[in-house]
Structures are given as structure tokens and as C-alpha cells.
Amino acid sequence: MECIKFEYDVDGENFSSAGNASESVKRTLKQMGVSPVSVRRVAIAMYEGEINMVIHAHGGKAEVEIYPDRIDIYLKDRGPGIADIDLAMKAGYSTATENIRSLGFGAGMGLPNMKKYSDEMKIDSTVGVGTTVFLRINF
Amino acid sequence: MKVAELAEKAGYTVFSEGEDREIENGYCGDFLSNIISRAPDSCAWLTVMNNVNVAAVATLIDCACILLCEGVAPDDALLARAKMQNIWLLGAKENVFEETKRVASLCGI
Numbered sequence: 001m002e003c004i005k006f007e008y009d010v011d012g013e014n015f016s017s018a019g020n021a022s023e024s025v026k027r028t029l030k031q032m033g034v035s036p037v038s039v040r041r042v043a044i045a046m047y048e049g050e051i052n053m054v055i056h057a058h059g060g061k062a063e064v065e066i067y068p069d070r071i072d073i074y075l076k077d078r079g080p081g082i083a084d085i086d087l088a089m090k091a092g093y094s095t096a097t098e099n100i101r102s103l104g105f106g107a108g109m110g111l112p113n114m115k116k117y118s119d120e121m122k123i124d125s126t127v128g129v130g131t132t133v134f135l136r137i138n139f
Numbered sequence: 140m141k142v143a144e145l146a147e148k149a150g151y152t153v154f155s156e157g158e159d160r161e162i163e164n165g166y167c168g169d170f171l172s173n174i175i176s177r178a179p180d181s182c183a184w185l186t187v188m189n190n191v192n193v194a195a196v197a198t199l200i201d202c203a204c205i206l207l208c209e210g211v212a213p214d215d216a217l218l219a220r221a222k223m224q225n226i227w228l229l230g231a232k233e234n235v236f237e238e239t240k241r242v243a244s245l246c247g248i
Contacts, residue, residue: 016216019195026199036180043199044175051171051192104188109172117176 004028004066010050010075012059015103021062022047025073028066038139041117042071045135048110049075055100056080057131070119073135081127089115140246142204142227145183148245151206152230154213155221160203162246167235171196178202183242185235191216197226204228206242208235 006028008021026043034042046062053060057079065072082088089111096106115121120136143159145151166178167185175196178184184202186193189211197205204227207213213221213228221228231238242248 016191016220018192019199023195023198040180040200047175047195047199048172103190104169104171104192107170107172109170109176113172113176 002067006064006066008062008064010053010059010062010077012054012057015054018051018054019047021050021064025064025066025071029071032066034139038137042073042137045114045117045137046073046075048113049073049133049135051105052110052133053077053079055096055105060130068139070136070138073133073137075133075135076130077132078130081129081131082123082125083127085123085125142183142229145204145242145245146227146229149231149241153228154207154218154230155226155228157204157225157227160227162203162242162248165239165242165246165248166202167239175199183246185238185242187211187235189213189217191220193217194220194224194226194228197221198224206231206238208233208238 011017022043029039057077060077063074091112092108094106094108100106118135119138122134125131141159146153162183164179164182166182168174169186169188178200180201181203183204185206187209206229208231210232
């Protein structure tokens with residue numbers, strides 16, 4: 001099936017550009033006439049993923065494939081990896097520092113929100129190597 | 140009620156302006172993950188969080204305006220981004236509870 005591909009660099013050095021990739025995808029989907037509910041789900045899931053890469057992994061890459069009936073998102077980083085994925089998926093569990101919490105993050109809702117608002121989610125992570133999160137959202 | 144009228148009637152500080160939209164709802168919170176997943180469209184978002192991530196979240200949730208409570212002013216990065224993206228960013232003196240009551244009463248929500 002035909003798809004539109006985008007690739008974004010997620011800058012891990014500061015928070016000022018965090019959310020740029022999600023906003024760009026949101027704008028594109030809106031222009032394509034995707035339903036507001038689906039656009040919102042994509043925006044939530046992707047923003048949480050983007051923020052995770054900034055907080056935990058010094059940034060990374062977001063690859064996006066938009067199909068007529070769905071979006072596939074690959075969030076790839078070379079961060080520290082996730083040692084215990086089940087624990088990381090628990091609502092309220094977070095390894096974010098006090099400094100990160102003071103910015104309004106670190107509620108331990110990032111991965112749970114990504115799971116909740118996507119139709120498919122896969123985490124492939126190796127400690128010391130990095131993490132790839134796959135998200136699929138059907139329109 | 141639209142944002143400009145609310146700002147005028149409530150005497151809020153206007154840090155940044157955007158499209159003058161109807162306020163249909165409200166949401167209060169500082170944890171960005173809660174806000175992004177729960178705040179309704181076209182809401183007034185009341186918070187004391189004043190960093191640049193607030194602008195990114197406001198854009199993603201499509202809120203009508205951000206209302207910084209308790210006399211909080213935006214930091215430089217938030218102010219710059221709100222202006223660049225035409226996001227309504229208002230400032231209020233009282234705490235979130237008091238300002239929520241004011242917004243609800245003025246907007247009839």
C-alpha cells in the first residue's frame with residue numbers, strides 16, 4: 001500500500017524542540033482529513049515517545065509512515081535501554097529525576113499513555129544499546 | 140465566551156495572543172502526561188507550570204488558552220514559543236481553585 005514517509009531528528013539536548021515532530025505529524029494528519037479523535041491519539045502517543053527520548057536517551061529518531069488507514073511510528077534511540085519493560089509499563093513508575101519532574105514530566109504515564117492511545121505497541125530494548133518503540137494507530 | 144473577552148473581564152495579564160476562540164471547557168493540572176491525555180479540546184487550561192513544554196502540550200491538545208495562575212509568569216522560552224505559535228497565554232493572580240471558579244462563572248461552563 002502507498003504511504004507517506006517522514007523522518008525527524010529528536011534533539012536530546014534541550015526541551016525547546018521537544019514536541020516538534022508530534023506537532024508536525026498532527027498538522028499533516030489534520031490536512032489529510034484524518035478524524036480529530038485519531039489525530040489526538042497519534043499526538044498523545046507520539047509526544048510521550050518523543051519526550052521519553054529527550055528525558056532518557058539524549059534524543060533519537062522518529063520515523064513515521066502514514067497509510068490511508070493507519071500510521072506506523074518507529075521511535076529509535078541509542079539510550080541506556082530499559083532493563084525491565086514490564087516495570088516501565090506500570091502506571092506511576094518512573095526513573096525521571098527531580099529536575100525532570102519539576103518540568104512537569106516523570107509522572108510515570110509516558111509508556112502507559114502510549115499503550116492506551118495506540119492500537120499496537122512493541123518495545124525492543126537492549127540495555128546499553130538502545131530502544132526502539134513501534135506504535136501503530138488505526139484511523 | 141471568547142478568550143479576549145475573558146482576559147478583559149477578568150483583568151488577566153496577556154502575555155501572548157492567538158486566534159480568538161470560544162472557551163468551551165476547562166482543565167487544571169501541572170503533570171503534562173495527564174493534561175495531554177485528559178484535557179478537552181477548546182478548554183481553558185489552568186496551571187502553574189511555566190516552561191517551554193507547556194506550549195508544545197497546548198498545541199497538541201488544541202486548548203483555547205493557557206492561564207498561568209498564582210502570579211506565575213512564563214519563562215523566556217515559553218513566552219517566545221507562545222508568541223511564535225500564536226497561543227493565548229494569560230496570567231492570573233489567584234490560585235488555581237479561585238481562578239477556576241472565576242473562569243467557570245464568567246464563561247458559564
